[in-house]
Amino acid sequence: PSWQLVLTAAGSGTRLGAGIPKALVEIAGKPLLTWAFERVAGAPGLEKIVVTAPETDLPAFQACLPDNYPHPCTFVAGGDTRAASVQAGLKALKAQLAADHAATSNDHANFDSRVLVHDAARTWCPPEVFATVASSLTDQVRAVIPALPVVDTIKTIRIAEDGEWVETTPARDLLRAVQTPQGFWLNQVLALGQSPEATSASVTDEASLYEAHGIGVKLVAGSPSALKITNPEDLEWLSREIAGNPN
Ligand code: CTP
Ligand code: MG
Numbered sequence: 001p002s003w004q005l006v007l008t009a010a011g012s013g014t015r016l017g018a019g020i021p022k023a024l025v026e027i028a029g030k031p032l033l034t035w036a037f038e039r040v041a042g043a044p045g046l047e048k049i050v051v052t053a054p055e056t057d058l059p060a061f062q063a064c065l066p067d068n069y070p071h072p073c074t075f076v077a078g079g080d081t082r083a084a085s086v087q088a089g090l091k092a093l094k095a096q097l098a099a100d101h102a103a104t105s106n107d108h109a110n111f112d113s114r115v116l117v118h119d120a121a122r123t124w125c126p127p128e129v130f131a132t133v134a135s136s137l138t139d140q141v142r143a144v145i146p147a148l149p150v151v152d153t154i155k156t157i158r159i160a161e162d163g164e165w166v167e168t169t170p171a172r173d174l175l176r177a178v179q180t181p182q183g184f185w186l187n188q189v190l191a192l193g194q195s196p197e198a199t200s201a202s203v204t205d206e207a208s209l210y211e212a213h214g215i216g217v218k219l220v221a222g223s224p225s226a227l228k229i230t231n232p233e234d235l236e237w238l239s240r241e242i243a244g245n246p247n
């Protein structure tokens with residue numbers, strides 16, 4: 001099936017500490033954003049890309065798009081939070097699809113599209129993960145997220161005056177570490193972004209909005225290669241991954 005991509009890249013990369021936006025940090029001679037573009041280009045079904053970029057760096061982000069890139073790509077200013085950036089990207093995407101639809105069709109019936117929301121910081125996510133997420137979205141399956149089993153034992157805690165104390169130990173076989181791309185239907189993820197729950201601090205990804213509304217979120221297999229570049233040592237990992245997969 002066909003799908004659109006919102007690529008979030010408007011973060012500042014505080015933990016990476018490079019002094020420039022994370023997506024512009026170069027590895028093996030190219031910015032992370034350029035690697036992300038190249039990596040996703042071959043994923044089957046991809047149509048358009050909307051990138052969220054820091055408002056003050058739009059030209060530098062546009063310059064990261066490879067020449068003769070096979071997909072139309074636009075850049076929009078992100079917001080103060082990832083959630084705000086995602087909504088800005090989704091709105092821009094909706095406006096583009098509405099314009100396309102008006103140009104090619106006389107019927108003004110509702111139209112919809114699969115949309116994958118992906119962090120540019122998960123630069124090396126394999127194309128197959130995008131394809132699996134996109135093809136898992138159906139009329140019944142409204143939200144799809146890639147995930148991996150967790151290897152560590154995870155504790156929930158309570159924070160007290162004398163430090164942190166264990167509260168519970170959830171069964172590890174029922175825990176998953178969640179990645180991106182997260183897949184949705186565009187009209188619904190836009191609508192949920194307008195709901196009161198969307199501003200809650202506990203909603204750290206779009207899938208949580210579906211959970212808050214009692215809408216099922218399906219898990220598919222994620223990939224160790226979709227690691228999020230967060231800290232400086234992650235760049236060394238990425239340069240080894242790239243060296244092992246020249247394209
Ligand atoms: N992001 C975004 N808009 C924001 C914040 C984050 O589009 N206001 C994007 C980032 O560019 C990144 C993804 O969301 O691709 C995940 O965020 P994270 O890894 O936290 O990146 P940063 O926020 O840039 O890093 P840090 O938290 O260390 O500052
Ligand atoms: Mg952040």
